[in-house]
Amino acid sequence: MQELKGTKDILSVGCGPAIIEAGLSEHGFNVTGLDISKEALNQAPDSIRTVRGSVENMDFTELSFDAVIYVASIQFIERYEEAIKQSARVLRSGGKLLIMLLNPESEFFKEKTQNPDSYINKIKHINLAEIERTIAEHFSVQSEYFLGVRKTKTFQSRHPDLAALYIIKGKKEGFNVKETRK
Template sequence: MAVYDEIADWYETDFLPRTTPGDPIGINAAIDTLLGPGAGPILEIGCGTGIHAAELSALGWTPLGVDLSARMLAYGKNRLPVARADATRLPLRDATLPAAIAIMVHTDMPAYPQVLTEAARVLRPGGTFVHVGVHPAFCGGFADRSDPEAVIIRPGYLDGHWTKDSWTTEGVRNRVGATHFPLPTLLRAFLTAGLRLVDFVEGGAPVPTTLSIRAVKS
């Protein structure tokens, strides 16, 4: 998306170095637990600058990436093979992949239910889809996370909306905005896409920041 073209340099050279040491919100732990070791290609939907390619490769997978932002892909192509594509129209044939993954991108995609349907289309029967995303119940314009010890939930969770409201001016969301999916809406989208829910992991403390889901194509 064009807005990520505008922040790509900041994201790569400023934001990532400040936020990626260790695994503070459990992204890598979720990938390890829900995806696990494997072989063959895995498609990262919304790969951005490709920072998760090393983790996927360490598990034995061969990562491939798609993203809509050309500027983000300019960095990503140094980390994995990439293609510029809309996640609702993946440039792949039906039932070609053993696995696909989307990492911290569903709030960037107002059409995420269609993205899940498209992911299911390109997966082989029994193929794995892993979703790693911000926690719908504890992250969003309705959630005040300025106190790390206690998240305050204000009205707005049930609305389902797009917003640039953020508790910090040092992050991504106040720059690009976010689409909010209440938890039932998100989970129902998996079922509608023909993805069977298998396992879940929460990450971050003391209040979860991420909710990750493993699903299998029916």
């Protein structure tokens, strides 16, 4: 939540049933959830505006959001490069991009891939450095490993072998021509 300080209008890409997004809404954020799954969106709470569709072809107008978040979803998007471009398009100047990636080097990830029915086996992109380079073409970025997971326990960890998540924080720099100063 600290990473979203100073934002109001948030787009969550691949929101699924919008569990995290519901928490953001409870804290006063205006959240729009975007997902391709009608079934998942039907489970989203009423406090979340939901839109069915793909990020690569989303119809939101330019400069619509203060933040775009991907909660463990971008690795499942076939054309993630286009998703990043579209995220930059809909973000206002100074807008924030927050991407949580599953870390393929972590014990958590390796354990989950042992189960043939695990959702993790549907990931299309595991090269975190490549994803981060693509994001850096459109945003100033910072990144860190985060949250160790071992069996059913979570703990603080920034170690690549233990942290289940890799977080990329981006900021859209500059002034957009279409924006007007207030």
